[in-house]
Amino acid sequence: MPAVSGGAPTGPEVFRCRNLLIWAIGFSVVLVVGMIIGWFALDAHIRAQFNWFQVATLIIIAGVLIGFMMGLGMSIVVADKDGLRIRNAISTRRLSWAEVGRIEYRHGDPWAYVTLAGTEDDPVRRQMIGIQSTDGQRAHESVRRLRELQAYWSPQA
Incomplete structure (x- = not known):
């Protein structure tokens, strides 16, 4: 077997993109914090006009976006x-x-x-x-x- 300059492998080696993971975590945090701040920035009478289905839809959309970003960030x-x-x-x-x-x-x-x-x-x-x-x-x-x-x-x- 040829010589390996990084040392002979002893087990699986994992390679991942650190910057992409940092950006994915960062954007996810910004999205969640922005949604929370945005929700409480609305007047109480406007928040009362949202039904549970509309709120759930917004949360699901945010979850899908976060899932997609984290999926990319956790590529290995x-x-x-x-x-x-x-x-x-x-x-x-x-x-x-x-x-x-x-x-x-x-x-x-x-x-x-x-x-x-x-x-x-x-x-x-x-x-x-x-x-x-x-x-x-x-x-x-x-x-x-x-x-x-x-x-x-x-x-x-």
């Missing part, structure tokens, strides 16, 4: 001896190392990609939202580490 990439597990918002995809062709992160890409093996003529790329350009150098180091783990665990090695 997990690498272990069996392959990659990529959770992007609400979907999770599992790829064995044999299915992983290249791990790409080109200049200008918003996040890293994995190109599936055997699709060189018509590349099939999967997003890895857990590694985003907003993390700057940390994203480049994550991609470098993923490539090392691929070389270490890949059956072609």
Whole structure:
């Protein structure tokens, strides 16, 4: 097996975008605080005109927005001896190392990609939202580490 500069893997390694998670938490807090302040800023006679269904609808809409933001913020990439597990918002995809062709992160890409093996003529790329350009150098180091783990665990090695 090839040498791994970050050390030999002892278990699963998790990669996530810190900045996206911070923004998701921040916007969620702002949304909740804004809704509470907005509700109590209304006159009592205006608040009384809302029925329970309307209030519930507003709370459900806020919950969906918060759920979507947190889903994006909690996107991760997990690498272990069996392959990659990529959770992007609400979907999770599992790829064995044999299915992983290249791990790409080109200049200008918003996040890293994995190109599936055997699709060189018509590349099939999967997003890895857990590694985003907003993390700057940390994203480049994550991609470098993923490539090392691929070389270490890949059956072609």
